[in-house]
Every structure is written in structure tokens, then in C-alpha cells.
Amino acid sequence: MRIDHVHLSRLDLNLLVALDALLTERSVTRAAARIGISQSAMSHALARLRTTFSDELLTRGPEGMRPTPRALALLAPIQEALAQIQQITAPPAAFDPATADITFTLGIPDSTEVLLMPILIAHLQTNAPGVKLLLHTVDRNRILDDLDSGRVDLGIGVFEQGQTHHKRRILNKESYLCIFNADLVGVTAPISLDDYVRIPHLLTSLVESAHGVVDDALAKIGRKRVIALTSPRFSVMPFVVRQAPVIATMHSRLARFFAESMGLTVSPAPIALPDVSISMIWHSSNDDVPSQRWLRDTIITLRQSDSRLRIGRAPG
Incomplete structure (x- = not known):
């Protein structure tokens, strides 16, 4: 009508x-x-x-x-x-996670998905079994439109942008580490700059570009690297690294997780790389919605707990 x-x-x-x-x-x-x-x-x-x-x-x-x-x-x-x-x-009804039957849609990169989803799903199954998650690959160029249209309830990733009707909360800061199979590349940690540029690299890019933060840092000192593979998926990288004489540079928590899980080696990068902030972003209209606020608080609590557990754990 x-x-x-x-x-x-x-x-x-x-x-x-x-x-x-x-x-x-x-x-x-x-x-x-x-x-x-x-x-x-x-x-x-x-x-x-x-x-x-x-x-x-x-x-x-x-x-x-x-x-x-x-x-x-x-x-x-x-x-x-x-x-x-x-x-x-009417004001939003009170939210009881133990009895709620609700689906949240998240925009999230697989780098964060690998670390967050195991502990989040375990928590939900114990404390909120009726809460379900629908995940979309986050697109930094579309995330604001997705939030405005309601297609996504919450975005998680590296977000610098936002308008007055968007809210952002930093979850944690990330540095970078290199990850490689020491037996295949023939080097040990800490890796030297010469070995770093000699060994072929894997690059993860969510914007379909074969150029990343490492290339910017190398250009400042007049060096270049060879990129053997560019992929939008972080989770494929450790499987390639485990079987090929290549190196990947990724967020430190993810690198440590992969190294511990798959017997790989991590090393500080031999160049200066800027830290990045992993954030949650959401539409301000969801700021005081009890169910949405509960989800954000739960993620913050689990992420902080997980960060404490992983501090100082750098195998290899």
C-alpha cells in the first residue's frame, strides 16, 4: 500500500x-x-x-x-x-541471552574470524545457545553502507573511516610478525633484511592490490620484495608457508596462532612497520539496543581475555 x-x-x-x-x-x-x-x-x-x-x-x-x-x-x-x-x-525490550533466539550479522575478515570465532561460538553455546551468527567478508569500502542499510549489525576489522552516526571501539592494537617454515627457507629467527627481500612473499590483500604496508616500508629504504601470491584470505597463508619456501608478514597474534598450530617459525620483521588498530564499528541507532550492546560487550570481554592469554607466546 x-x-x-x-x-x-x-x-x-x-x-x-x-x-x-x-x-x-x-x-x-x-x-x-x-x-x-x-x-x-x-x-x-x-x-x-x-x-x-x-x-x-x-x-x-x-x-x-x-x-x-x-x-x-x-x-x-x-x-x-x-x-x-x-x-x-517503545523502548527495546530487555535482552536475556540465555533464552534469546536471534541472529546477528557481522562483517569480519578471516584473520579475525580465525581467532575470535572459536572462543565466541564456545561461549554462545554455553551461555546463549539460541544466538546465531551470520558472517560476511568485510569490505572496508562498503562497510558504512552495509551498516546504514542494516545488512550488517557489526563490523570488525581495520577501520579508520566513519561518520557522525557511526560508533567505533578499538579492540586491540596489532604489530606485525613474519611467519615461515625454517627448514624450507633455510633461515632462523630473527630474519635479516637481505633474507627478507630474497625469499618470495605471500601478500594478503582485501582490496585486490599486490601492494601492501610492507612494500611502502621497503620503498622508504630503497628495497623491494618479490610477491609470489596475493590472496584475500589470511587463513590460506599458513598452509602455503608450511609447504613452500616462502614468507608471510601478518598481524602478530594471528602469526603466533598459526605458528603454534602448524609448527612454523615467527620472527620480527627487519623493517619498521606501523601498528594497526582492530576495531568494532556499528550504527549509532544500535548503540543502546540491549541485544546489540550485549554482543559488543561479549566480544570485548572475550577478546581481552584471549589477548592476555597470548601475551608473550611467540613460538619458534
């Missing part, structure tokens, strides 16, 4: 509240008391309603005011409309 905005703009929707009270109480005095206005104000509202609907709506009878057939036909639709408006405008 097409909404006639011009027609609705001429209608005082408070009159529908008055009409519901009048038809329920069938008395101007009691209807006025019901919604907290004076009797004269209610009489004025009834006069305006009669004009709006071109009907008397309520007429006087021997037993008081009596609704007309038109008024009786209006009662159920008006009460339904008012109930829907009340539901739309």
Missing part, C-alpha cells in the same frame, strides 16, 4: 488516541480522564474527529453516548494501528 504522506501530514495522529478512548469509554468525561486531558479539550477533539471522518461518530442516546456504524467499523483498525505505533516507539 502506497503511503499518502500529504494526507497524513494534515492529520493529527493524537486524534486517533482520543477516538480510541472515546469509543472505549463512550463518555467525553471518562475519555478525557483516561488520557489525561480536560473535558473541553476532549470535546474539541471529538469535533475535529467528526470533521475528519465526516461522521458524527458518537451520538447521544438514552443510555449515554452511542457509536455510529462508521465508528464501530473504525474501532478495530485504529486499535491495531495504535498497537503497532506503540510497539515501534
